[in-house]
Amino acid sequence: MTNENIVLSFYKYAEIKNTAEAKEWQTELCKSLNLKGRILISKEGINGSVYGTKDNIKNYKEEVRKNNLFSGIEFKEQASENEAFKKLYISIRKEIVHFGYDVNLDNTGKFLAPIEVKSMLDGREDIVLLDIRNDYESKIGKFKDAVTLGIKNFREFPSAVGKIKNLRDKRVVAYCTGGIRCEKATAFLKQNGFEDVSQIQGGILKFAEEFPDTYWEGRCFVFDERIAIDVNRSGHALTRCGLCGNKADNYINCHNMDCDKLFVGCENCIQKFGASCSEKCAQSPNRRKKNTVQLELSEYAQQSF
Numbered sequence: 028m029t030n031e032n033i034v035l036s037f038y039k040y041a042e043i044k045n046t047a048e049a050k051e052w053q054t055e056l057c058k059s060l061n062l063k064g065r066i067l068i069s070k071e072g073i074n075g076s077v078y079g080t081k082d083n084i085k086n087y088k089e090e091v092r093k094n095n096l097f098s099g100i101e102f103k104e105q106a107s108e109n110e111a112f113k114k115l116y117i118s119i120r121k122e123i124v125h126f127g128y129d130v131n132l133d134n135t136g137k138f139l140a141p142i143e144v145k146s147m148l149d150g151r152e153d154i155v156l157l158d159i160r161n162d163y164e165s166k167i168g169k170f171k172d173a174v175t176l177g178i179k180n181f182r183e184f185p186s187a188v189g190k191i192k193n194l195r196d197k198r199v200v201a202y203c204t205g206g207i208r209c210e211k212a213t214a215f216l217k218q219n220g221f222e223d224v225s226q227i228q229g230g231i232l233k234f235a236e237e238f239p240d241t242y243w244e245g246r247c248f249v250f251d252e253r254i255a256i257d258v259n260r261s262g263h264a265l266t267r268c269g270l271c272g273n274k275a276d277n278y279i280n281c282h283n284m285d286c287d288k289l290f291v292g293c294e295n296c297i298q299k300f301g302a303s304c305s306e307k308c309a310q311s312p313n314r315r316k317k318n319t320v321q322l323e324l325s326e327y328a329q330q331s332f
């Protein structure tokens with residue numbers, strides 16, 4: 028099928044000397060290929076997700092790889108019928124993922140290919156899977172038996188490390204959605220006395236692409252209009268509807284604009300309460316005008332990690 032649409036995500040830490048020039052290059056490239064998405068550029072590298080037709084995504088990848096700085100960049104792809112982005116947003120930032128601490132990326136954790144992690148888990152090796160993502164992400168999906176941190180955003184990671192001091196002499200395998208956060212997080216862990224720290228190369232997306240229906244449970248939160256994606260072919264919901272308590276794993280922003288809370292709701296309750304998180308919110312005069320049950324890109328998602 029040539030019309031199939033693709034969500035492409037990627038990042039690369041690389042020294043970009045002229046960020047303005049890189050922004051212009053990306054803007055023109057995306058526009059010429061009719062891609063929508065979000066791309067962050069900084070002196071430390073590039074981080075992005077773009078959405079477009081299969082052919083245009085293929086051309087995009089080729090063009091990016093032609094740039095010497097990004098020749099080794101790793102791409103992750105998912106087919107998606109739902110428009111993952113409504114517009115193109117390219118911006119220059121201080122960091123490609125907001126962490127706030129200086130870390131030495133040359134001293135990042137060892138990269139493990141998904142197959143290496145899979146065989147460690149198959150062999151029941153004594154490792155600790157560390158989910159370095161935010162609480163609302165791990166709530167709807169995580170690796171079986173992974174340690175989670177309960178943080179609200181990635182900037183809270185350094186202060187949460189105190190809670191896992193007991194893991195300092197363990198073999199820690201960290202993971203995040205695509206790998207970008209782990210590069211900083213594992214460097215930080217090593218700087219703070221963790222002895223054996225590695226990270227899953229390509230993150231959850233790459234692992235699940237190669238080994239679906241194995242050690243991942245639930246869905247995977249993503250920072251775009253889709254909010255959550257199925258990475259397994261089969262699966263069960265890890266969470267419950269905030270309104271009726273039945274098993275559910277759909278995230279939605281409350282349609283009361285004064286509330287806008289991100290909550291888990293089942294299909295029934297989303298219909299019944301007009302995509303609101305409570306009866307009170309369903310009565311609010313300040314509701315989104317749309318009748319359709321459409322996921323709104325939440326504040327959580329816009330903050331990009």
Ligand SMILES: [Zn+2]
Pocket residue numbers: 268269270271272273292293294295296297
């Ligand atoms: Zn419900």
Ligand SMILES: [Zn+2]
Pocket residue numbers: 281282283286287288303304305308
């Ligand atoms: Zn609400």
